[in-house]
Amino acid sequence: xxxxxxxxxxxxxxxxxxxxxxxxxxxxxxxxxxxxxxxxxxxxxxxxxxxxxxxxxxxxxxxxxxxxxxxxxxxxxxxxxxxxxxxxxxxxxxxxxxxxxxxxxxxxxxxxxxxxxxxxxxxxxxxxxxxxxxxxxxxxxxxxxxxxxxxxxxxxxxxxxxxxxxxxxxxxxxxxxxxxxxxxxxxxxxxxxxxxxxxxxxxxxxxxxxxxxxxxxxxxxxxxxxxxxxxxxxxxxxxxxxxxxxxxxxxxxxxxxxxxxxxxxxxxxxxxxxxxxxxxxxxxxxxxxxxxxxxxxxxxxxxxxxxxxxxxxxxxxxxxxxxxxxxxxxxxxxxxxxxxxxxxxxxxxxxxxxxxxxxxxxxxxxxxxxxxxxxxxxxxxxxxxxxxxxxxxxx
Ligand code: NAD
Ligand code: MG
Numbered sequence: 001x002x003x004x005x006x007x008x009x010x011x012x013x014x015x016x017x018x019x020x021x022x023x024x025x026x027x028x029x030x031x032x033x034x035x036x037x038x039x040x041x042x043x044x045x046x047x048x049x050x051x052x053x054x055x056x057x058x059x060x061x062x063x064x065x066x067x068x069x070x071x072x073x074x075x076x077x078x079x080x081x082x083x084x085x086x087x088x089x090x091x092x093x094x095x096x097x098x099x100x101x102x103x104x105x106x107x108x109x110x111x112x113x114x115x116x117x118x119x120x121x122x123x124x125x126x127x128x129x130x131x132x133x134x135x136x137x138x139x140x141x142x143x144x145x146x147x148x149x150x151x152x153x154x155x156x157x158x159x160x161x162x163x164x165x166x167x168x169x170x171x172x173x174x175x176x177x178x179x180x181x182x183x184x185x186x187x188x189x190x191x192x193x194x195x196x197x198x199x200x201x202x203x204x205x206x207x208x209x210x211x212x213x214x215x216x217x218x219x220x221x222x223x224x225x226x227x228x229x230x231x232x233x234x235x236x237x238x239x240x241x242x243x244x245x246x247x248x249x250x251x252x253x254x255x256x257x258x259x260x261x262x263x264x265x266x267x268x269x270x271x272x273x274x275x276x277x278x279x280x281x282x283x284x285x286x287x288x289x290x291x292x293x294x295x296x297x298x299x300x301x302x303x304x305x306x307x308x309x310x311x312x313x314x315x316x317x318x319x320x321x322x323x324x325x326x327x328x329x330x331x332x333x334x335x336x337x338x339x340x341x342x343x344x345x346x347x348x349x350x351x352x353x354x355x356x357x358x359x360x361x362x363x364x365x366x367x368x369x370x371x372x373x374x375x376x377x378x379x380x381x382x383x384x385x386x387x388x389x390x391x392x393x394x395x
Contacts, residue, residue, distance in 0.1 A: 008275070009036035009057075009095040011087070011110050014045045016206045017101030017124045017150070020267040022049060024275070027268075028283045032275070036090040038102070038110070041065050047072035057093050059086035061106070088113045097275060099150070100125040103208050104331050105324075105376045108132055112369050115145040122274035124150040124267075126225040130327045132372035133228030134365075148274040149229055153222055155270035156248035156261020157230060164253060171252040172232060174222050175242040176301065177202045177265075179214040181344075182243060186305050192344045194337060202245035202265045211334045212308075215347050216301060220312020221330075224323050227316060234316050239309065241299045246288055264288045308348040315355060321363035321375045322355060328379025329354035336387055346390040353390075354383040 008025075012018050018037075025032055034053035039046040043065040050058040050073060059081040060069045066082025073080050081089050091098060091113040097120045100111040107125035112132070114121055121140075123129070129136055140147055149158045153174040161169055180199050181189060197214040198207060205213070212218035219239050226237055240250070245265040252258045263269040264286040272281040303310045308330075315326040332354075333347040342350065358379060366372035 005031065005033045006097065006275075007035050007095040008032040008097045008099065009034070009090065009093055009114075010099045010101060011036075011038050011091060011114070012040075012099075012101030012103065012107065012125070013037035013049055014039040014042045015101055015103060016204065016209075017099065017267065018049075020271055021099050021101065022053065024268045024271050024283070025053070028272075028281065032097075035095040036093040038087055038090045040102075040106075043069040043072060050078050051076060057081070057090055059090035061087055084109070092116070096120060097122060099271075099274075100128065101150075103127070103206055105131050105327060105373070108136075108372065109369055112136060112139060115139050115143045117144050119143070119145045120148055120274070120277070121145055122148045122150045122271065126151055126221050127327050129225045129228045130221050131324045131376060132366055132369055133224065133323070135367065135369060135372065137228050137231070147229065148277055149225075150267075150270050150274050151222060151225060152263075152265070152267065152270050153249040153261075154226055154229055155273055156263075157226065157251060159261050159273065160249065160251040160259040161230070166231070168254045169230070169232070169236070169251050170254050171236055171238065172226060172230065173238050173240050173250040173252070174219060174226060175240050175245070175247055175249060175298075176216060176219040177213065177245045178241040178243050178299075178301075179216065181214055181305075182241065184305075189305060190343055190345050194340065197337070197344060201243065203267075205267075207338060208331070208334055211337060211347070212330070215308040215344070216306040217308035217312060217330055217348070217351070219301070220309045220316070221327065223313060224316045234313070239301050241301050243297055244293060246290075246293065247296060262288060306348075308351065311348055311352045311355065320365040321358065324366060324372055324375040325355050325358040325363070325379040325382070326351060328376045329383035332380055332383035332387065333390075336391070342387070342390050343393075346393060349393075350383055350386060350390045353386050354379060357382050357386065 036057040041062040087110045091110040098114040099122045108128040111128045250260045315322040329351040333350040
């Protein structure tokens with residue numbers, strides 16, 4: 001008998017995207033066979049999930065945690081691997097769908113390794129496209145893998161574009177909630193704490209993307225993600241602040257028609273779309289009650305208070321190595337902010353200064369994943385070296 005049960009692997013199974021994916025599998029009666037699951041350090045959670053879902057393979061990035069994972073899964077029949085190589089192996093385990101849910105540039109090599117013929121990649125890890133968009137999309141074409149955008153805005157764009165010629169999409173607008181500081185005066189932004197910044201008004205997500213949403217860097221990274229996913233010039237992409245987060249993106253076509261993608265702000269909805277594509281999943285999805293909501297608000301983003309979006313757009317327009325530096329410096333800046341070493345306003349300032357510093361090095365555009373990772377390393381070194389100046393400014 002032919003096994004028709006679809007199979008799935010989840011890279012970043014212990015994070016927010018991982019939780020949403022595995023919750024959706026539970027909620028829909030475990031119709032998928034789970035193949036590989038990965039985590040960064042949390043071997044205990046990974047082992048528990050691997051047993052619950054009967055995974056074939058579990059990999060933890062942290063070398064030290066590998067032995068713990070091995071002990072915890074001893075006798076289970078689940079193969080175990082560790083380190084960077086272990087993650088690449090996990091990404092290559094045979095599976096119909098791979099969910100790329102690792103955060104940051106660390107997700108690039110595993111997501112890239114997952115590209116294979118007949119493979120669907122449900123991509124949440126936007127940083128992979130920010131760091132190596134051209135290389136990544138060339139590999140998608142070469143392998144015939146299908147990328148299904150999981151980021152809610154891009155998922156909405158993907159759905160809105162279906163059935164229309166790609167060239168007819170005149171303008172693609174991504175919405176942003178505006179984050180917790182949408183109405184905070186500029187002077188007060190300097191004093192906001194990590195705790196306040198981690199309180200996202202509409203979405204529940206990992207720490208890094210939550211801070212990126214507060215600075216609007218997330219929307220900048222998403223513009224770059226959209227540029228590669230949909231192969232559009234930067235001038236056709238823009239951002240609209242929409243605090244209710246129920247309209248995720250809007251595509252305007254050459255005939256004047258506009259198609260908006262809407263749903264409750266719950267990642268399980270775009271996930272359900274990716275997992276069932278080109279069909280539609282039947283499940284008890286949270287339903288958006290527009291009469292109860294009453295009004296939808298939209299406003300232009302304030303680039304004076306949220307300069308990260310301007311800096312990201314400039315990096316997108318500059319192209320080459322700039323988006324890689326943008327992302328690397330941002331990862332360093334967000335970590336420093338979360339550790340209380342720099343203030344909120346210094347995040348964008350450090351990223352901008354890192355980009356200016358990197359420009360002097362005349363870095364070449366990445367042509368391989370290794371090139372992108374080498375530039376990422378340079379970006380981190382530049383931002384780390386500049387960090388003390390920004391820490392001083394914040395205090
Ligand atoms: P998270 O921090 O909650 O989870 C990250 C996952 O990646 C965890 O499983 C963690 O163990 C793993 N990980 C972290 N660093 C790693 C490393 N160095 N090596 C290997 N594994 C590592 O993050 P998240 O909120 O789930 O976001 C994941 C990605 O999805 C990000 O790129 C984010 O921008 C994107 N995304 C998330 C959401 C959301 O709702 N959370 C929505 C849209 C897009
Ligand atoms: Mg998003």
